[in-house]
Every structure is written in C-alpha cells, then in structure tokens.
Amino acid sequence: MKIKSSLGSKLFDTFNVIFMLLICFCALYPIWYVLIHSLNNGFDSAQGGLYWWPRKFTWDNYKEVFRNNEIITAFFITIARTLLATAAHVLFTAMVAYAFLKKELVGRKVYMTMGLITMFFSGGLIPTFIVIKTLGMFDNFLVYIFPVMFSFFDLIIFQAFFRTIPEALEESAKIDGANNFTIFARIILPLSKAVIATILLFNGVFNWNDYFMGIIYTNNQDLHPIQTYLYKIIMTSDSAKTSLMAGSVSQTNFTSTSLQMATMIITTIPIVCIYPFLQKHFVKGMLIGSVKE
Template identity: 60%
Template sequence: MFTLRRKTAGEATFDAFNVIVMLLICFITIYPIWYVLVNAFNDGQDAMRGGIYWWPRVASLDSFQAVFQNPGIIKAMGITVAKTIIGTALHVFFTAMVAYAFSRRELVGRKVYMLIGTITLFFAGGLIPSYLLTRDLHLLDNFLVYIIPAMFNFFDLIIFLAFFREIPAGLEEAAKIDGANDFSIFVRVVIPVSMPVIATIALFHGVYQWNDYFVGMIYINDMNLQPIQTFLFRVIAQSSSNIMMASMPGGISKTVSSQSVKLATMVVTTAPIVIVYPFLQKYFVKGMMIGSIKG
C-alpha cells in the first residue's frame, strides 16, 4: 500500500507560488476579452464616461444592432464564411493529394522537390514580388485571391506525409489488385482512413482563413470583396465607424459611439472562432503529435 507523504513547507510554498502565477497569467489573458465584452454590451454614450471594468453599468444591445444594420458588415461576414469553407476544402484536398504523391517512393525527383519545399519554410520572395505575381495572374480584386495562393502549404504537407507513411501498404496493394489507379486509391482508400489528419489540417487552415486580414488589405480594393477581419481592421485603423454611425437610424445613433461600435464589431468578428475553437483544440495537439511517436 502507498502512504501519502505530507508536503514539506518548501514544497507547499512552491505549489502556492505556481498557482498564484498561473492565476495571474489567466487573468492577464482573459481580462482584455472581458473588458471588450463589458464595454460592447454597455450603452455607448454612458461608456464614454469611463469607469467600466467588471460589468456593464447601463446594459444595451444598441451597438450590436448598429453593427448588424450596416450592410458592409453583412457582406464582409459572407465573404469570410465563403472563403473559409471553400478555401479550407480546396486546401485540404490539394495539399493531401500532393502529400500522397510525395509519400510514393517511386516519385521521380522526390528528394529535389522536398529540398525545394523545405527552403520555402525559411525563405520567401517578399511582398513586392508576391504582389506583382498576383497582379499578373489577374487576382487583384478577385475572390480567388483568397483561394488559389492558399491551396498549398508545405508545413501542412509534412503533417500529411507523416500520416500517409503510416498507412499499411496492404490497403493500397489490395486496391491495385481490384484494378484501382493511383487517384482512385487516394480518393477511396487514403482519404477515408485519414480523417484525423484531415480534421487537423482543416482546423489549421480554417482558423487561418477566418482570421486573415492581410490578403484583403493588400490585394482587395473592392469593398464588396473584403472579409470581416479586413473590415474590422479598417474600422479600427481608419475610424470608419464614424461613417457607419452616419447611416444609422437616429434613435440608435444617440445611444452608441464610435468606440462602442468598434468594440461590438470586435465581438461579432471574433465570437464564432472563439466559440468553436475550444471544442476543436484537441485536434491541434493531435496534429502536432502525428508522426512523432511510433506505436
């Protein structure tokens, strides 16, 4: 039988110190989010007086009503949802297909391709060459600028590759005996048994697509094609919330401020991914562990 050993004074002090430090880190992490929520749900004009730190002083949903009455936000949210769904689906399929080809030892020049891909992990062409290439491909002010350049990522290929190498060779051999070609094997055999890694990469890229504002800021001038994150960036950086308020009904504009509209826009922008992420976080850990441990 095991007997419980009482902690020494030094061990108890060390544990208490760790708890205090972790609570402090949690507070520093969570409080800014709480502060934004509290002020977003407070009356905008009242919030301008300051002094709101823990809970709304005058609760109001007018700022959120003002946000959803702006047609620009609705369009931006639609663009974000569309590019996240389409971009993630195409990225996962295309990257998985390339990774499956890389997993084949009979692929001619496989080592050269791996070397070239590895170099891209550490060096990039830069913004100006990327912009010129995007312009020459006629992707400026084009929805496809969110999709085509992001269809492939070499880091995700490495994760796929590590998983594909662990698939039993007997599955592919049995499919070949039945007359399946390489593409049929990939679609009918490899993809169904690779759902864990597919879910991982889909989560990786889905979060990237949802949070990305840079592509819309650099390559998109058409306001009808900007995603919600770019819209939020312009609201904060250019104080365009004043323009938003100018188009609001008088009853609402009297109870909100440019700051309250900014905070409400932040909440609307980040809420979907913040709600979904905790339920899918395990896939991030699993994705980083794929291929690292041999069972």
C-alpha cells in the first residue's frame, strides 16, 4: 500500500531539487563559460556577449596551444612532476606512518610532537628558499619532488587507517619469518587501497595545479610546469588586450585570453578523467576514523 506524501513534503522535495540544481548550475557554468570561449574566435570573444554557445566556432586556440613548444614542454614537466612527486609522497609518508605506529621506535613521542608543531607553524618562505638553494635544488627538477615528499597531516590519515588492520595479520607474518619491510609491502599496502587512493587524489591535484613553486624556485623556463606557464599568460593578457584595443591587426583567430581559456580546459581534463576511477575509494578514505567499530 502506497503512502501518499503530504503537500508540505512535496513542496520540501521540490524546493530541494530546485536548490540543488541551482548549486550545480553555479558550479558548472564557470567551466562551461571557459569552454565556449576556448572554442570561439578570440577576437570575436573580445567583443563580449558570449554566454551560452560559441558564436564563431574554431579549433585555432587549441591548435595554437599544441603548436607552442614551450607549452608542450610545460605539459611534460607537469606530467612528470605529478607522477613522480605523488608516488614518492604516498610511499614515503606511508612508510613513516607505519614506522610511527611501532611502540618500540626510539623517540617516537618526540617525533610525533615535532610533526604536530609543523602542522601549525612553518619556517616561512625565505628560510625555505634558503634551504632549497643551499641543498642545490634551485633551478632543479628535484625541487618538485623532495620538498613535498612528506606531510604530517597525511601521516595522521595513514595511521588512522593502519590501526583498522588486525594486528594478528602482522603477528602471523612475523611467525612465518617476514620482517617489517615485507609486512609493509605485502600486507599493509595491498589492504590500504582506499586511503592510498585518497592521498593520491589530494596530492595529484595539488601537484598538477601548483604554479607557485615554478615561480619561486625556478628561473629556467624549461622547468616551468603548465600552471606556471598559464600564470604567465594571465599576467601578460592585459598588455595583449591593450594592443588589441589600440587597433593592432592580426591574421590569427586567437588572442592571449582565448589561449588562456584553451589552456585552462586542457589542464583540467586529466583530473576530471581520473577522478571517477578513484571516487569509490575516495569516499571510503574520507570516512577513515569517523566511525568506531
């Protein structure tokens, strides 16, 4: 027997649907706005009035992006940085988190206290810059790897998950002659796919989107990631618009702003494509430690 919904319940459901659709629109429209401008003639876009569909459709913006050798190099730097830095971060932080769970570790409480302090206080930009330059990582690709290999916040997340793994598994492995490295590699990591996917996504997005390190720690343009290159496009777009308004004539169909839009779409696509495959693990990883069994 079906239970009829009251008028108040129907109004409440309708309001929720409308409200959520409004939120979705506010979240998705900026992306759509960038997309239609990236697919429109750059000089036509500069005239304004472009809100829903491309007025003069063209692929020239994307062709120019992939024709530019500097952009291609920046993409390779970004891909290499994201893969290597994220993998190094997950592996190193997981190893430290597993080690810190061992009560027999000498100075364990001291290390944990030092780590907690770093979550709230940092040395600042200038001391960090001096350290990186002293270590020889300035204008070096390694500056994208070593400084981000460890995060105490991620260590806490790893530890919360590792505590849910039964100790009997480790004890049985030790009886069979396995050492800590073997237990970590063959038992702990395979059982930690959810938390690993969560940390991978967090740090992968950070390394892909970060432009600040490329500005501060590199002078060599061949080491600039795509986000730093995009930052340079944004900073030079005003002067390009000024020359356009002054009546400069060009045979091309793109402007610095349209190239900026196309580059933004290209840099967003990889993260959008990867996220659905990690989503099932991501939700579980976010709930780590929230429920006590």
